[in-house]
Amino acid sequence: xxxxxxxxxxxxLLAASLGAQAxxxxxxxxxxACANCxxxxxxxxxxxxxxxxQNKDEMLAKLLAYKxxxxxxxIMHQLTKGYTDEQLAQISAYxxxxxx
Numbered sequence: 001x002x003x004x005x006x007x008x009x010x011x012x013l014l015a016a017s018l019g020a021q022a023x024x025x026x027x028x029x030x031x032x033a034c035a036n037c038x039x040x041x042x043x044x045x046x047x048x049x050x051x052x053x054q055n056k057d058e059m060l061a062k063l064l065a066y067k068x069x070x071x072x073x074x075i076m077h078q079l080t081k082g083y084t085d086e087q088l089a090q091i092s093a094y095x096x097x098x099x100x
C-alpha cells in the first residue's frame with residue numbers, strides 16, 4: 001500500500017510538471033506572433049520596439065488599451081483582439097521575463 005501511494009504521488013507530480021511545461025510552450029506559441037515586428041523573444045532589430053525585459057503590468061495595460069481601441073495603432077488593435085485578457089497577461093509576463 002505504501003509503495004502504491006509513492007507511485008501515485010510521483011505520477012501526480014509528473015503530470016503536473018508536464019501540464020506546466022505545456023502551458024509555457026503555449027505562451028511561447030502566442031508570443032511567436034509578435035516576432036515579425038518585435039523580434040525573437042521580444043528582442044527587436046535596430047529601430048524596432050523591444051518587448052523583452054519590459055514591465056509586465058505596463059505592457060499588459062498597453063495591450064488592453066490596444067484591444068479596447070483606447071490606444072491608436074496600425075495593427076496592434078487587430079492582433080490583440082485575437083487573445084483573451086488572460087492570454088495577454090501571460091504574454092506580457094513571458095516578455096517581461098526575457099533578457100533584453
